[in-house]
Each structure stands twice: as structure tokens, then as C-alpha cells.
Amino acid sequence: MFAARRKRFVEAMEPGSIAILLGAGLATRSRDTHYRFRQDSDFHYLTGFDHPNAALVLQPDADAAFTLFVEPRDPGAETWTGYRPGVEGARSDFGADEAHPIDALLEKLPALLEQARRVYHVLGRDPRVDQKLIETIDAARLRSRAHAPPPDAILDPRAILHEQRLRKEPAEIEWMRRAVEITREAHAAAAALAHAGRFEYELEAALDGTFRRRGGWGPAYDSIVGGGANATVLHYIANDQPLRDDTLVLIDAGCEYAGYAADVTRTYPVGGRFATPAREIYELVLAAQEAALEHARPGATLEQIHDAAVRRLIDGMIALRLLPTTTLDDALESGEFRRYYVHRTSHWLGLDVHDVGAYSQDGKPRPLEPGMVLTVEPGLYVPAGEERAPEALRGIGVRIEDDVLITADGHENLCAAIPKHPSDVEALVRAGRPA
Ligand SMILES: [Mn+2]
Secondary structure (H helix, E strand, C coil): CHHHHHHHHHHHCCCCEEEEEECCCCCEEECCEECCCCCCHHHHHHHCCCCCCCEEEECCCCCCCEEEEECCCCHHHHHHHCCCCHHHHHHHCCCCCEEEEHHHHHHHHHHHHCCCCEEEECCCCCHHHHHHHHHHHHHHHHCCCCCCCCCCCEECCHHHHHHHHHCCCHHHHHHHHHHHHHHHHHHHHHHCCCCCCCEHHHHHHHHHHHHHHCCCCEECCCCEEEEHHHHHCCCCCCCCCECCCCCEEEEECCEEECCEECCCEEEEECCCCCCCCHHHHHHHHHHHHHHHHCCCCCCCCHHHHHHHHHHHHHHHHHHCCCCCCCCHHHHHHHCHHHHCCCCCCCCECCCCCCCCCCCEECCEECCCCCCCEEEECCEEECCCCCCCCCHHHCCCEEECEEEEEEECCEEEECCCCCCCCHHHHHHHHHCCCCC
16 A cells, blocks of 8 residues: 555656655653654655654665665664664565665765755755755755756655545545544543533543544544533633533544544533524534535535535524624625634545645635545634624534545545434433433
């Protein structure tokens, strides 16, 4: 699978070029402790090599078409931090034609660049590599009368790679299904705890527990568990407040499985019964999501999906007296709906939760194609201090988010098994006991 991806990548490179990509290092959490290692998504995509401080070189025209630079075996270090494949493992287990210790990268760069016409490299990741690259190209330019001409451009490999990653392979779709299935169970476990007196972190713990118990990496992004007005704070991750009766709790949480993210939001009524007016807002957001999902098909655009959601939301905002206008056109023109719906409706989903891939082509929204995976996540948030809103609506936030695979004739909602209709989410909460 990784070899096939490298082959497709290399086929899109310009003739006579070389690609040099760096893997991720360890990130410091505090003093001498690190965050758990996660490989750079592009590096993982091309190699499956999930160990820190590696680099890859692709030279389609050379004998060694695929070279890995890795941390060498080191029994002393491995006692502390665990197994490393080392140079030998890079060849035997990861298919490298050649492998070297990562410390040799800088010194080998000049020889690698000798025959290259173009260099694919992401600048700004490691200043030492950037510096060496520029020095080498400069030195070659001075010698170019006697030698082959130096590379005349440094190109961004992501232009190729991210188009590739945008269209998911069958295996990737299976991992995403698995990530969503674990997320379904996690949401059910958290929803069962959505009772007055419970703390937001108790729900988060249920999410985390399910993600890990079922073999996921953990949350694909910091889980949002926002009770009451915390639901109106879009990236609320403190998750340290108690839940109160007659409020909602918004949970935006997805499992990462085999590197792939699920990204799912549900909004649950604390205690298991939607009160008015929270129910009206909930039903409005659900209707907006259904309207948006109708446009999730080949040839349509994220712009059309967003537009369908916005129009339905505006209808509801007018009915709820959230807007001073009474017509859709006025509301669209004034943009005042953005007071309550500040984000877009969709983003790509894959190895990264906000996955890579261009959103437009030639300055226009790009048409959807089979194999693309995206979220559809309308919401409505009335800030607690928004004095222009009817008082009863202040502090209510709702979002409903599904993950969708574009198919040949429409879409498959990967989250179809995660309840979202009002009576079904009420039942999920009531399946648990009050605190
Ligand atoms: Mn999302």
C-alpha cells in the first residue's frame, strides 16, 4: 500500500527530480517529558514509518529510488523509549532500497542533489536541512560550467500529496468506518452520563475510555464537552463544569483509529428530555443538516452544502426572532445570521481531522468526487450575553455533525448509526442513571 502510494506520488513529480520529506520529531510537553509521538500525516502516508526523527528521499531515476534516514538501533536508548527499527528494519520492514542513520542526512545531501533538476521539499520544518539545501544548490551553481546544472527550483511536494490524500482508498475508508464505529459507542457511553450534577469531564472520560478500550489511538482532537452556555464556545475544551437540568450538552468528539479521524458532534438534553425552546433550536439544526446532506453528491460543492444549511438556518432564525429581518434575502445580504452561525458547514476528513486537499480549483469551489470524505456540521449558537436575542434563547448552542463519504451516485453517511433524532438522543441519555 505504501509502495503504491510512493509510485503514484513519484509519477506526478517532474522528470529528473528528487523529493526530500521529513518526519515528525518529539514535541516537549514540559521540561524533559514529551507528548506521545504521532507521525506527520504525509510521512505516514508515504512510508508507514511511525518513529521519530526520520526522513525520506525519493529519486525515481536512481538505483535507490526510496531511501530512509532513521534513528539507528541503540540498546541503551531503547531501554528507555522502546524498539526502533533502525537502519536494518527500514530496509527489511519498510521497503527502503537504502537506509542510513538520520545524522548522515546533511552530509549526504550534496551527493543526492547532484543529478536533480528539481527538488521537492517542504521549507521551514528544519532550518538545518533548509540551509544545507540552499548552500548545496548555490555551490552547484558556481560549479555549473564544469558540472551538470544545479536544481533550478524547490517545489512543494504537498501540492501532489494532498491531492492524493483527498481521494480515499478502500483501506482508508475501512479505517474511517472503524473510527466512526468506536465513536458511536463512545458517544453512547458519554450520553448515558448526561444528567444533572455530573461534570463535563466525566463524559469526556467515558469518551476517552471507549476510544482506548477499543484500540483507538485516543481522541483525534481535544474532545469538546460543553454543557449549557459552554456549547456556544466553539473550541471549549476545559470540560470542567457541572451539568444542569433543562440545559443541553454538546459533545464534539471523534476517535483516531489507525491514524484516521472520526469527527462527530451530537447535542444531548441533560436528563433526557428536550425542553422548549432548546428543542426548537435542535430541530432547526437537524433540518439544516438534512437540507445540507441532500447536496453531498458528486459534482456538487461544499459551497452548495453550506448554502443549503445557511438558508434553512436563516428560515428558523427568522421564526425564532433571532434576526431583525423577516426575509431570507435580507438576512443573506446583511450577514447578521453569522452572529449565530460563525463557522463553515464542512471540511475534509482523513489522517488529519481538518484534512488536506484544496477547497477550490481555478478560484472556484471544486466539485465533489467519489472517494472524498467530509463533514456536514451545521450549528446554531446564541451567546449567553447576546442582548439582541430573545432572552429564553441565550446560552443555547447546538451542533450536529456527521462524516460523509461521496459515492458514485450520492453519499454514504458513515455516521448513520449514531442517533440524532430528538427521541433517539433522549433515549440514549435516559439509558443512563441520574448522578
Ligand atoms: Mn468537524
